[in-house]
Structure formats: structure tokens, C-alpha cells
Amino acid sequence: MSILTDQGPARSTAAPALEREAWLDGVNPATKILLALVLSIPLLASIDPVSALVAVGLQLLCVPLTGLRLRRVLARLLPILLVAPIAGVSMLLYADPGGRVYATFWHATISDASIALAVAVGVRVLALALPTILLFGRTDAIDLAAALAQIVHLPARFVLGVLAGTRMLGLFLDDWRQMELARRARGVGDSGAVRRFLSMAFVLLVFAVRRGTKLATAMEARGFGAPGVRTWAHRSQLHARDAVALAGGVVLIALALAVAVWAGTFRFVWS
Amino acid sequence: MNSPARIEATGWGWRYAGRRSPAVRDVTFRIEPGERVLLLGASGAGKSTLLAGIAGLLGGDDEGELTGRITVDGQRPEMQRGRVGLVLQDPDAGVVLSRVGDDVAFGCENLGVPASEIPTRVSEALDAVGLDVAPDRATAQLSGGQKQRLAIAGVLAMRPGVLLLDEPTANLDPDGVHEVRAAVEHAVTAANATLIVIEHRTQVWADLMTRVIVLDADGGLLADGPPDEVFARSGTPLAAAGVWVPGHDVDLPLLQTVGDAAPVLSARALAVSRDGRRPVRTGLSFDVPDAAATVITGPNGVGKSTLALTLAGLLPEFAGDVVSAIDMAGRRGRRPSRWRSRELLTRIGTVFQEPEHQFLAQTVRDELLVGPHALRLDTAMANRVVDELLERLGLASLARANPFTLSGGQKRRLSVATVLATGPRVVVLDEPTFGQDRLGWISLVQLLQEEIGRGTAVVTVTHDEGVAQHLGGRRLALVADESVEGVAA
Numbered sequence: 057m058s059i060l061t062d063q064g065p066a067r068s069t070a071a072p073a074l075e076r077e078a079w080l081d082g083v084n085p086a087t088k089i090l091l092a093l094v095l096s097i098p099l100l101a102s103i104d105p106v107s108a109l110v111a112v113g114l115q116l117l118c119v120p121l122t123g124l125r126l127r128r129v130l131a132r133l134l135p136i137l138l139v140a141p142i143a144g145v146s147m148l149l150y151a152d153p154g155g156r157v158y159a160t161f162w163h164a165t166i167s168d169a170s171i172a173l174a175v176a177v178g179v180r181v182l183a184l185a186l187p188t189i190l191l192f193g194r195t196d197a198i199d200l201a202a203a204l205a206q207i208v209h210l211p212a213r214f215v216l217g218v219l220a221g222t223r224m225l226g227l228f229l230d231d232w233r234q235m236e237l238a239r240r241a242r243g244v245g246d247s248g249a250v251r252r253f254l255s256m257a258f259v260l261l262v263f264a265v266r267r268g269t270k271l272a273t274a275m276e277a278r279g280f281g282a283p284g285v286r287t288w289a290h291r292s293q294l295h296a297r298d299a300v301a302l303a304g305g306v307v308l309i310a311l312a313l314a315v316a317v318w319a320g321t322f323r324f325v326w327s
Numbered sequence: 328m329n330s331p332a333r334i335e336a337t338g339w340g341w342r343y344a345g346r347r348s349p350a351v352r353d354v355t356f357r358i359e360p361g362e363r364v365l366l367l368g369a370s371g372a373g374k375s376t377l378l379a380g381i382a383g384l385l386g387g388d389d390e391g392e393l394t395g396r397i398t399v400d401g402q403r404p405e406m407q408r409g410r411v412g413l414v415l416q417d418p419d420a421g422v423v424l425s426r427v428g429d430d431v432a433f434g435c436e437n438l439g440v441p442a443s444e445i446p447t448r449v450s451e452a453l454d455a456v457g458l459d460v461a462p463d464r465a466t467a468q469l470s471g472g473q474k475q476r477l478a479i480a481g482v483l484a485m486r487p488g489v490l491l492l493d494e495p496t497a498n499l500d501p502d503g504v505h506e507v508r509a510a511v512e513h514a515v516t517a518a519n520a521t522l523i524v525i526e527h528r529t530q531v532w533a534d535l536m537t538r539v540i541v542l543d544a545d546g547g548l549l550a551d552g553p554p555d556e557v558f559a560r561s562g563t564p565l566a567a568a569g570v571w572v573p574g575h576d577v578d579l580p581l582l583q584t585v586g587d588a589a590p591v592l593s594a595r596a597l598a599v600s601r602d603g604r605r606p607v608r609t610g611l612s613f614d615v616p617d618a619a620a621t622v623i624t625g626p627n628g629v630g631k632s633t634l635a636l637t638l639a640g641l642l643p644e645f646a647g648d649v650v651s652a653i654d655m656a657g658r659r660g661r662r663p664s665r666w667r668s669r670e671l672l673t674r675i676g677t678v679f680q681e682p683e684h685q686f687l688a689q690t691v692r693d694e695l696l697v698g699p700h701a702l703r704l705d706t707a708m709a710n711r712v713v714d715e716l717l718e719r720l721g722l723a724s725l726a727r728a729n730p731f732t733l734s735g736g737q738k739r740r741l742s743v744a745t746v747l748a749t750g751p752r753v754v755v756l757d758e759p760t761f762g763q764d765r766l767g768w769i770s771l772v773q774l775l776q777e778e779i780g781r782g783t784a785v786v787t788v789t790h791d792e793g794v795a796q797h798l799g800g801r802r803l804a805l806v807a808d809e810s811v812e813g814v815a816a
Contacts, residue, residue, distance in 0.1 A: 198429050220423050226467060227419065231684065237641040238685035241677040242745065243701035245668030255687065262731065263683075270420040276384055277413040278423065278481055279437035289432040289445040 078123025078194070080301070085200040086207035087298040088191040094305045095187040098313060104323050105176045107316035108183040114308050115186050124193045129186075132193065136185040144178035197222060202292040212286050220275060224267055231263055232256065331360035331521040332410060332488030334381055338395030340546075341376055341385060350376040352546030353395070358538075360488075363515065363522040365532055365554065368542035369568035370734055370764055374525045377542065378491045380404070381523070382413040399489065409438045412482030412520075416494040416762075418471045421478030427453075427469075428462025430477060434485040445484075452484035455517045456510040470627055472503025476510045483514055489521040490514070496531065497762045500627055500790040504531060511535070527764045530573050533558075541565060569764035577769055582620065582776060582799030590614035591655065591753055591784045592638060592663070592675075596647035599630055599637040606645045607633050613803060615753065617652070618782040620775070620800030622789060629805045631788040632680065632757050638786060639677040639755040640664050655752060672698055676746030678756040682738040683731065691733070691741060692717070692726040698749035716744045720774070736767030743774060754778060756787040760794055772797050 083091075095115070099108060119126055148170050155168025192200075201219040205212045235256045239245045244252065275281075316322040335357045342349035351373035358364055368374050379385050380397050383404030399407050412434075415421050424430040431449045440448065449462065456476040460469070469477060475495055482490065492511065496504040512535055515522045526532050533539075539557040541549040550561040558565070558572055566575040598609040608630035615621045615638065623631050636642045638649055640663025650661040655674050657666040663675055679685050688694040695716055699709035717723040720740045725733065730741055739759065746754055759775070760768050775785050775798060789795060795802060 196426075198424060198426060223422075223425055223467075234679060234681065234684040237636060238677070238679050239687070240641055240668045241639065241671060241679075242685060242687060243669045243672040243698055243749070244687065259683070259686070267420075270415065270417065271423070273379075273384060274415055274420050274478075275423055275433075277382055277415075278434035279408045279485060280433075282408040282437050282439075284439045287436050287439050287442050287445070289429070289436055289442055289449075291442060 079121040079297075080191070081123060081194065082295070082297050083301045084207060084292060084294050084298050085192075085195050085203040086292070087294065087301055088195060089208075091301060091305045092187050092191050094302065095309055096184050098309050099180060099183055102313065102316065102322055102324060103173065103176045103180065104316050104321040105172070105179050106319050106321045107312045108176065108179040110315045111183045111309065111312040112179065112186055114312065115183075115190060118190065118304075118308075122190050122193060124190065129189060129193070132189045133182070133186065136182060140178045140181040143181050144174040147177045148174035199290070199292070202288055202290055206288060206292040207294065213281060216275075216280070220271055221268070224264070224271070227267065228260060228264065231260060235259060329486045329488055329519065331519055332400050333360050334358040334397070334399055334489060334521065334523075335401075336377075336381075336395070336397045339377075339380065339397050340394040341373075341380055342392045343376075344389065344391045346391075349373075349392075349394075349546075351380070351542070354542065354546075354548065355395075356540060356548065356551060358521060358523070360521055361519075363535060363537045364524070365529065365536040365539045366523055366525045366542070367529070367539060367565065367570050368549070369544050369570075370736065370766075372542040372544040372568075374542055375493050378413060378493050378523065378525060381489070382411045382491055383407065384413065409434070409485045410488045411491065412485055412487035412489070413491040414475070414478045414482055414493065414495055416497050418474035418478065418498060421481070422466045422474055423481070425466055426462065427458075427460055427464045427466055427477060430466055431462075431481050431484050434481055438485060448484045448486070449480075451517075452480040455483050455514045456480045457506075457513065458510075470503065471499045472506040475499065475503065475507050479507075479510060479514060483518050486518070487520055489523065490518065492522075492524045492526075494525050494527070494762075496526065496528065501792075502626060504528070508532065508535070527569065527571055529554075529558075529571050533573060541570075544568075566765060569766040571765050577765075577772075577793070577797075579769065579772060579776065579797055581796055582779060584799045585616050585619045585801055588614075588616035588619060589652070591617045591652050592649060592786075594638070594647065594649050597634075597637070597644055597649060598646035599633045599642065600645035601633050601642070603643070603645070608805065609646065611647070615784055615786055616801055617752075617784050618779065619784065620779055620798035621784070621786045621803060622795045622798055622800060623787065623803045623805065624789060624795060625805030626807050629807055631805060634805070635755050635757050635786065635788045636677070637664070639675050639753075640666055640671055641677060669701055672702055672749040672751065674751055675753045675755060676749065676751035678742050678746055678754065678759060680757040680761065682742035685742055685745065686730045689729060690727050691722055691730055694730050694741060694745055695748050698745060702749055712748055716748055720744045721770070735762055736764065736770070739763060739767060739771060740774070743771070747778070751783070753784045753786060756785070758788055758790065760789065760791050768793075 099111060119129055148166060149164035151170035151173045153165040153167040153169060157165060157167045159166045197219060201215045204210045205215045239252055313322065336354050339354045340349050340352040354377065366374050381404060385391060397404060399411055404411055422430055423433050428449055431452055432445050435445045435448055456479050458473060458476045458480055466477065496507050499507060508531055524532055533554045536554055539554045540551050541557065541561060543549040550557045562572045562575055566572045592615040594611050594613050597611040598606040600606045623634060625631055633642065637644060643664045648662055651663060657670040659665045686694060687697050692713060695713040696709055699712055717726055722741060722744065725737065733741060759771055763771065772794060779785055785798065787794065
């Protein structure tokens with residue numbers, strides 16, 4: 057019963073009011089984009105399990121700052137946890153052999169070196185995905201759009217167009233479900249799944265064009281694209297906290313690489 | 328404060344690029360500041376085109392050919408962004424952003440209103456339409472009536488001199504219609520704006536209006552004057568053109584209600600769910616009588632559509648079950664949700680709320696042939712069925728048209744016809760009269776009455792009291808209060 061009430065419709069309306077303001081909420085989304093780059097690009101330069109593991113560990117320590125519950129973070133990591141081994145397995149089988157060789161078949165060789173590489177790549181996939189989840193798990197699309205337009209200075213027309221367009225995705229999902237039911241109702245739901253999929257995809261395209269046209273009219277009717285300078289009800293600004301967050305990110309990644317160097321596992325991709 | 332705008336049209340017309348004949352031709356009128364105008368006309372008379380013209384949204388030479396001119400306060404409307412506020416028919420189309428406050432602010436931002444002034448304008452606009460929700464409320468969570476009021480608030484925040492509403496209540500339930508009507512009345516007073524409304528349901532709006540303008544489908548105006556005068560003088564042609572005119576009732580019989588009758592479908596302790604995870608309605612037990620109507624009514628969000636889809640065997644029962652009469656049983660038993668897609672065809676047909684969701688073919692004729700082909704009827708037989716339906720539903724001249732290009736009323740009739748083509752024992756319909764003008768309404772209700780007369784069980788979800796009265800049969804009123812989980816007969 058508690059599960060039912062937890063997922064009931066009341067939750068979606070009540071929950072946002074109950075959620076506390078987290079430290080990271082005060083960081084500008086534009087800074088978050090920069091942070092995501094700072095936290096991931098250096099990791100691309102090295103392949104070793106230590107730097108990635110330290111980065112993952114330090115980032116998990118930062119979870120309280122993000123306002124996300126650990127359970128939610130893990131739930132979002134789940135797809136990545138499923139994908140990471142796939143990346144690992146290809147390394148396990150096809151990396152340059154080295155050290156003791158455990159098995160060979162066709163072109164695949166499992167050796168000490170390939171095992172180490174497999175672990176390093178698997179952990180690295182996690183380390184690359186985690187910052188995005190932590191940084192943008194609670195970022196509102198409208199705030200992100202405001203930051204992209206006002207701080208990064210992308211064209212407002214483009215940013216707002218994309219923003220309004222994303223709202224349509226939910227409607228398309230409903231369309232798709234209705235069309236599935238309708239095909240069963242019309243007696244063509246028993247077989248020919250591929251053909252059905254293609255015909256539904258085509259109709260969805262028609263809907264997309266029509267919805268897009270309507271949306272454009274609605275936006276124009278509200279002065280979108282009017283000559284003159286557009287204002288923003290919410291100013292997107294940078295504060296001292298953005299500098300702190302950025303410095304924190306740099307320290308975090310430097311620490312992860314330093315530990316790897318100290319442990320002697322650091323290794324450039326191209327070396 | 329802003330002042331209401333004056334609108335003048337002189338010999339105005341518009342032909343969309345790629346169309347042979349103009350959508351609107353030779354329209355001349357002068358609307359004084361503060362007037363409240365109801366704009367009427369048959370489907371296809373160009374009412375929406377005229378509104379878009381007044382709003383300056385028709386575009387340039389690429390999009391079509393302009394004749395004559397329209398001015399707002401003596402200037403071209405394109406030069407007057409923000410002076411004219413247009414609200415569209417589809418509540419989902421009018422909402423741009425995902426949070427209420429941001430959505431209302433959107434227009435102000437585009438017009439370059441100083442950021443410090445925007446919050447005041449937003450709260451004033453929300454007050455004016457009586458939308459009492461938090462600014463950070465998700466727009467997706469609003470009801471249809473609330474969405475439409477939000478769209479009006481978004482326009483009011485721009486402080487327009489004229490408010491244009493294109494069928495603002497056509498897609499709403501009775502509560503939503505009432506909300507929006509009250510909001511508009513309050514808003515035009517508060518905003519001090521000229522008002523032009525397109526609406527088929529004249530009785531809802533007539534008393535708010537000071538003037539009625541009727542467009543003639545052949546160009547020019549059919550009538551122009553105070554509401555009472557226009558309705559008295561042009562009531563009959565207006566009704567014939569599809570407008571609901573006060574005092575012109577529908578000339579169709581009212582079918583009998585039924586008490587005990589042999590059931591074709593029975594729900595027992597039924598719980599229904601859209602996503603299979605959470606029930607929207609539980610504890611439903613009732614019978615669907617044979618050869619009669621079952622009319623399902625109730626407020627939005629109470630689970631009517633989900634119930635209809637479950638009865639139709641398209642969604643599995645969440646708990647309890649739906650069983651058919653014994654002589655309808657399929658290979659896998661009496662539960663419609665277990666039947667194969669092809670077995671449904673002769674047993675239960677479903678007409679979806681949005682006809683386009685169920686269209687599969689390139690022409691009207693092929694669309695009607697989908698069911699007979701799935702039943703593997705021979706060609707001669709299938710053609711006979713389809714020809715008869717085309718004739719009966721007045722679609723014969725459109726047999727080779729693409730279903731997506733039909734008008735709203737034609738699409739609706741075609742979607743019903745595709746279901747009738749396989750002669751099901753039960754027909755389930757979801758809001759069949761939504762967005763229909765008077766002519767569409769009459770032809771649809773008449774069709775359903777005929778089907779009942781032929782012995783079909785008709786199950787329909789509707790907000791329309793007129794539909795319930797004309798179909799008779801049995802009424803199933805779902806109540807919002809969760810403690811009342813049963814059903815009134």
C-alpha cells in the first residue's frame with residue numbers, strides 16, 4: 057500500500073515543494089556544462105582503473121551537495137552499469153595481449169593486460185557518466201535555456217525553439233500508445249510488427265510537422281521573433297559559488313590523476 | 328493602462344499558396360474599440376483565417392495572396408506585435424513552456440518588457456483569468472480548461488488592445504467551458520480590450536457579446552448586427568450552415584432508456600489502469616445492454632476513457648474482469664482483452680477520440696477496406712460493404728481522398744464508418760461529438776441511433792448532455808469522489 061501512495065498522482069504535485077534547495081542548485085547551468093567538461097576530458101587522456109575509481113569515489117562523496125538521493129543516483133546509473141561491461145568485454149577479448157595469457161580463440165586473447173584494460177575501461181565509462189547525472193539530475197530545462205542564451209550567448213530563437221519543442225515529446229508518447237491500441241482495434245494487431253511500426257512512425261512524423269506548425273503559430277502570436285531586444289524574466293547570473301564549484305571540480309580531477317601517478321598506474325591513452 | 332483597439336477590414340481576402348480559391352473573400356467591416364464580436368460562419372468559411380489576418384500571422388507573399396487590407400488602430404497588424412493577442416482552439420497548442428509563470432511571462436519577454444515589470448504583469452494576468460496555481464506549477468498537470476485559461480493569461484500579460492479567441496471551448500468539457508467563459512468575461516473587463524470570438528456554441532457566448540458577424544462561405548458577410556437581431560433574421564440559414572443558434576433545436580427523436588436487458592458485456596469488480604501499474608478506477612460492476620446505448624459520463628480524470636478502452640478489449644483489466652455474452656466468445660474465451668486483434672473486428676469496434684490515430688490507408692476507400700480485408704472477405708463482398716457505407720455516410724464523393732485531408736466532421740464520420748465496416752456487435756466511442764459543429768453533431772447522433780436500431784450495442788463516453796438524451800439506453804455516471812466507486816444505472 058505504501059508503494060501505491062508513494063507513486064500516486066499526489067506525489068508529483070507535492071514533491072517539488074518539499075524538496076530542499078541544494079548547494080548545487082545555486083550553481084549556474086552554464087557553469088555545470090563547463091564542470092562536466094572539466095570532470096570528463098582529463099579522464100579521456102588516461103586509461104587506468106585508479107584515476108577513474110578515485111574520481112567516482114570523490115564524486116559520490118559530493119552527492120549530498122546535489123540534493124539528489126543516493127538511491128535515485130544509483131537508479132540512473134543502472135543503465136550505464138549495464139552498458140559498461142559491454143565496453144569492458146571488447147577490451148577483454150581484443151586488446152593487445154600482455155603478461156600471462158589465460159585463453160585464446162579466433163582473434164580473441166584474454167591476458168593480464170587485457171583484463172586490466174577491461175576493468176579500466178569499464179570503470180571509466182562510469183566515471184564519465186556520473187558527473188552528468190549529478191550535475192544535471194535536478195537542472196530545470198528552462199534555467200538551462202536561460203543560461204545558454206544569456207551566459208553562453210547562443211541565439212534566443214534557437215534555444216527557446218528547442219526548449220518548446222522538447223515539451224512535445226510527452227504528447228508524441230501518448231500518440232504512439234493510442235496508435236498501438238487503435239491498430240489492435242482495427243484487426244491488424246496480430247502480425248506484421250515491422251510494417252506496423254513503419255506506418256506508425258510515418259503518422260507520427262505527420263503529427264510532428266503539424267504540431268510544430270501550430271506551436272510556431274502560438275509562439276509567434278505571443279510576439280516570438282518580434283523585432284527589438286528580448287528581455288528575460290529570470291536573469292541568469294554567475295556568482296562566487298560558480299567559481300567555488302569550478303575550483304572544486306578542478307581539485308577533484310587533479311586529485312584523481314595525482315593518486316594514479318602516485319600509485320604508478322597513470323598511463324596516457326597514446327602511450 | 329492600454330486602450331482597446333479599432334479594427335477595420337476593407338475588401339479583405341486571402342488565398343493560401345497552393346489553393347485554387349481564396350479562404351476568405353471581400354470582407355469589409357469596422358469594429359469599434361471595446362466591442363465584443365462573435366464571429367460565425369459555416370465550416371470552411373474562413374473564420375480562423377480572418378483571425379490570423381487580424382493578428383498579422385498569415386505571413387508574406389510566399390504563404391499566400393492578399394487582397395484588400397486589415398488595419399488595427401489604422402496600422403498594419405504585422406507592425407503591431409503585442410497589440411493583438413490570439414488564443415488557439417487546441418489547449419495543448421497554446422502552451423509554450425513547462426512552468427505556469429514562465430509561460431505567462433513568455434510574451435512579455437518577447438516584446439522586451441523590462442524584467443522588473445514582468446512579475447506584476449504575470450500575477451495580474453493569472454488573476455484576470457482566475458487561475459489560482461503556483462507559478463512553478465507544471466503546465467502539463469493542468470486540466471484542459473486551466474490550460475486554455477493559461478493561454479489567455481499569456482496573451483493578457485502582453486496587454487493587448489484586442490483579444491482574439493479561436494473556438495476557445497470547442498475541446499473542453501462542460502466545467503472547462505464554464506471556467507473559460509467566466510475567465511474571458513472577467514478578463515476583457517479587466518484588460519479593457521476589444522474582443523472577437525469564434526465559437527459554434529453560441530448559447531454559451533451570446534449574452535456576453537454586443538455584435539455578431541457572420542462570414543459567407545461564398546465571400547463577404549452573411550449578417551452583421553446585434554446578436555438578437557442576427558439570430559432572428561438569419562437563424563435558419565445559420566443553423567443550416569452548422570452554427571448552434573438559440574431556439575433552433577435538433578430534429579431527432581429521443582431514444583428510450585432501458586432497464587433490464589440481456590447484457591453483451593459485463594464488468595465484474597473491475598479496476599482499470601492506463602499504464603498497468605496504477606488503477607485509475609476500481610470496483611466497477613455493471614452490464615452493457617444489447618441493442619441499446621450505454622452512456623458513460625463524469626468529470627475529467629475520472630477514468631472514463633480508460634474504462635472504455637478496457638471494455639473494448641484494448642487494455643487488459645487491472646483487476647476483476649470484463650466478460651462477453653457466451654455467443655460472442657472467442658477462441659480464448661469470453662474476455663475481450665484476451666481476444667486476438669482480428670477476433671475483435673466482428674465483436675467490438677472502437678472509435679478513438681482522435682480519428683487520425685486510427686487511420687491506416689492512403690484513401691478513404693482503402694481505409695474502409697482495411698477491416699473487411701483483415702476478415703478475409705472476398706473482393707466482391709468487401710466492395711459491396713464499402714460502397715454501401717460510403718453512400719450511407721455521405722463520403723462517396725471523397726472515396727479517393729486521403730483521410731488526413733478531410734475536414735473534422737468528415738474524419739469523425741470516416742472513423743465511425745471504418746468500425747461499422749466489419750459489423751461489430753458492440754461499438755465503443757470516446758467523445759464522438761468533440762469539436763463538431765451542429766451538422767457534424769446531427770449526422771453523428773443520427774448514425775448512432777440507426778446503429779442502435781439495427782441491434783448494435785453502443786457504448787459512448789461523453790460530456791455532451793445532448794448525446795446522452797438522444798441515445799437513451801443506460802447511463803453510467805462516474806463520480807470524482809473516490810468513496811463512491813460503484814456506478815449509478
